[in-house]
Amino acid sequence: MATVTNWIDHLNKPAEEVAGAIYPGAGSSEGLLVIIGFIIWIGWHVIAARQESEKLEKLARKRHGPNDWKSNVTDG
Amino acid sequence: MTDELGALTTIFTEFYYWITVVLMFLIHVGFCMYEVGASRYKHHQHTLMKNTMLIPLVTVTWFLFGWWIYWAFPTGPGLAPSIMNESAALITDESAFSAKWYVPTSDLMAVNLGDHISGVFWAAFLLFSWTAASIVSGAVIERITTFAFGILAIAIGSVFWTIDAAWGWHFDGWMLKILGYHDAYASGVIHAVAGGFALGILAVLGPRIGKFTSSGEPRNIGPRNPWLVTVGLFLIYTGFWGFYAACNIPIFDLGPEYGMEGITYFTATNIYVTPTTLSGITFNFLMSLSGGLLAGYVISKGDPFWTYSSGLAGIICASAGNDLYHPIQSMIIGMIGVVIAYKMHYWVERKFKIDDAVGAVAVHGYAGFVGLIICGFVLNGYPSSGYSVGAMWDGTTYASINPLGMFIGAIIMFFVLGMLPGYIIAKILHGMGKLRIPREVELAGLDYEIMEAAKDDEKSVASATR
Numbered sequence: 001m002a003t004v005t006n007w008i009d010h011l012n013k014p015a016e017e018v019a020g021a022i023y024p025g026a027g028s029s030e031g032l033l034v035i036i037g038f039i040i041w042i043g044w045h046v047i048a049a050r051q052e053s054e055k056l057e058k059l060a061r062k063r064h065g066p067n068d069w070k071s072n073v074t075d076g
Numbered sequence: 077m078t079d080e081l082g083a084l085t086t087i088f089t090e091f092y093y094w095i096t097v098v099l100m101f102l103i104h105v106g107f108c109m110y111e112v113g114a115s116r117y118k119h120h121q122h123t124l125m126k127n128t129m130l131i132p133l134v135t136v137t138w139f140l141f142g143w144w145i146y147w148a149f150p151t152g153p154g155l156a157p158s159i160m161n162e163s164a165a166l167i168t169d170e171s172a173f174s175a176k177w178y179v180p181t182s183d184l185m186a187v188n189l190g191d192h193i194s195g196v197f198w199a200a201f202l203l204f205s206w207t208a209a210s211i212v213s214g215a216v217i218e219r220i221t222t223f224a225f226g227i228l229a230i231a232i233g234s235v236f237w238t239i240d241a242a243w244g245w246h247f248d249g250w251m252l253k254i255l256g257y258h259d260a261y262a263s264g265v266i267h268a269v270a271g272g273f274a275l276g277i278l279a280v281l282g283p284r285i286g287k288f289t290s291s292g293e294p295r296n297i298g299p300r301n302p303w304l305v306t307v308g309l310f311l312i313y314t315g316f317w318g319f320y321a322a323c324n325i326p327i328f329d330l331g332p333e334y335g336m337e338g339i340t341y342f343t344a345t346n347i348y349v350t351p352t353t354l355s356g357i358t359f360n361f362l363m364s365l366s367g368g369l370l371a372g373y374v375i376s377k378g379d380p381f382w383t384y385s386s387g388l389a390g391i392i393c394a395s396a397g398n399d400l401y402h403p404i405q406s407m408i409i410g411m412i413g414v415v416i417a418y419k420m421h422y423w424v425e426r427k428f429k430i431d432d433a434v435g436a437v438a439v440h441g442y443a444g445f446v447g448l449i450i451c452g453f454v455l456n457g458y459p460s461s462g463y464s465v466g467a468m469w470d471g472t473t474y475a476s477i478n479p480l481g482m483f484i485g486a487i488i489m490f491f492v493l494g495m496l497p498g499y500i501i502a503k504i505l506h507g508m509g510k511l512r513i514p515r516e517v518e519l520a521g522l523d524y525e526i527m528e529a530a531k532d533d534e535k536s537v538a539s540a541t542r
Contacts, residue, residue: 019190021183030181034140037180041136049223049510055525056221056517064520069118072527074534 001025086192092326093196099318100203106311107210113304114434118521119218126222130209133226134233138202140180142234148175149242156250200322204266209233211270214434218284219518224505231501232273240269240493245347253474255481256460260346261323261395263447264489271441272494280502283431285518294425299381309384320357323347349462352399363403364394367410375418385435386414389443396451409450413443445490452482
């Protein structure tokens, strides 16, 4: 995966070869990484939306009054 | 980088934009404090969490497609040919500033020894994106779901403001060429579009329970912690310094850029590559802030919430032309913007029963909209760009700044790219039953269970003896 294994050798290359990407997997892994990025992004929405719906439904079922929260105020 | 002067210029520019990003982070800190201060106790933590989560959501999507949109769409597409490749299509060819280089798979979107600018420039624009989404966040507090807000934040932060930036901010943007659009520090590009977007959402979302009486009279649900609101707004002011600096190019030799043979002229420029100075915009930033505060204090009769917000509205209103205005002009324009924004806020609230919890539509939307229109008159005749300036669009030159073009530009920003998409997306989310929290939860408070757990924890700790 390492794109550079020796900095002295790397910087001694012609300028056009030095000026380039140095992250692991440069030139071969970008497509896969972006697909993974999209999956994480969309997946987060799906999971977070499900969690939020469950929480809201549970709280809604309890039908607390608008001032009930005051009994939960802590004084530290 | 093998040439010393070139390396110094590159590293200075890299560091300059990096510093603006750090400063602009304070805008988000300020928005978070402001929103928490404005929300009621029983909703505090969810209000904070909602605004916090826009950071990763907008950042990831900005990486995946937002930044690409900015570089791909300057031509409309189809409205005005690019000065780079003479095509009116999406700019995805091999040209120097093509969107091709900013797809997420590009090796320039990572650590690259051949490119020291892309990442910091990407981040500076990303912080604008957060600001756009955060403007919307304040307006909808205490009743929107986090899921819906996340989708809407991505829509404004990584899609619609990016399109307007491509059209009206990019050096090759069609609005510059055809309309003579000028918006140096984003009265419209950020503020009017985000304010309009928020208004579109609010029209569907509806007011908080209790905001209006049965006869339709608005009740005041004022800020629960005015001190937090105050500090939040001061942090937003502070972050705005970074915002202004980020809208400039810090050092540019305009001689060769304008095609003037043998001429060397280094200067700071605005985003349109026309000259300005950090000195000049410092005058104008502070004078427009002052104008806003002065006007806000008087028109709200010393109300702290509105006075501090008016400082921001003053800057926002003058921002379109603050690269060129005289400081007194900036101050007066800031004052005019505040008066109109304040009056419009209460008129819209009463007339249409719109509950804008923090006045975001007024401070950002109306002040930004008015600022664009005023800019068209005050800067009438100035070149809208450093490139090929002509009297009006003839296919090869850029239009000069003019009142009609700026008015049309304001409509595009506030209504076409702001309010309309906000309304449509909110309608879709509403149709899915995902836009608004249940009524019972709104009454109980979004933080009810967190608070209840905290009380139980406190009890168990208080009864402990060891």
